[in-house]
Amino acid sequence: MTREIRLSDVGVGVLDDGPDGDVVRPILQDVNLTLTEDIVAVIGANGSGKSTLLQLFNGLVTANAGEVLVDGFDPRRQAAKVRSRVGFVFTDPAAQLVMPTAIEDIELSLRKSVPKRERRAAALAVLDELGIADLADRSVYELSGGQRQLVALAAVLAVDPQILVLDEPTTLLDLRNKERLRVHLQELVARRGVRIILTTHDLEFAQIAQRAVVVEDGRIAADSTPAEAVATYRNIIMSDTP
């Protein structure tokens, strides 16, 4: 198992209607990345292309140019193989929680891997691992944004992904839950060898990564250690701000 994501000359564009008909507006251009580190952080301004980049990794977005390979599989042609490897946690938990209670959502995730009579106990164990077993039977609509985000993470972890992609997982979390998330992600790496790719606007949180990529206007503007990448990102913002 290589647990490697490789992007070669990748471009993503969307069709826009211009004055002379449809034009392709580029969202990502010339992206070359081979990700093999335990934790990779993707940082950059709003609208720079971070979520689009992450969504390439499990086929939620497909490339118009170049090639994306996840453990050698193309998300476009071998979608099932890729999705069984890559778990994706959305910024907005509402995008992925579908059941009325937290535990039912986890049980739904487990339906293919755990027999029905063992499912509730297994789901509770997943919630317990994230320190949120007490939320099991609460309505997801009553939960705070941060609690919901942790339930969404639990639902993805329940299927035991080898690669975990998280789009701004810290946005809704308070300090305690952010700390819990940090410890949990590090344990996933240490105990299960999970590879993690995350975006965050929390530049301190980004320091848990071994490598950080800065996206600017759809291109990779820096690719280095988190400390250096954050410095580059600050420079970009400073030189841009009147």
Ligand SMILES: Nc1ncnc2c1ncn2[C@@H]1O[C@H](COP(=O)(O)OP(=O)(O)O)[C@@H](O)[C@H]1O
């Ligand atoms: N499906 C889409 N259709 C049209 N434009 C899109 C679509 N997805 C993203 N974009 C545009 O692409 C740019 C990058 O978006 P996104 O990847 O969400 O950035 P980020 O996550 O860094 O904020 C933005 O200008 C956004 O409006």
Ligand SMILES: [Mg+2]
């Ligand atoms: Mg985004």
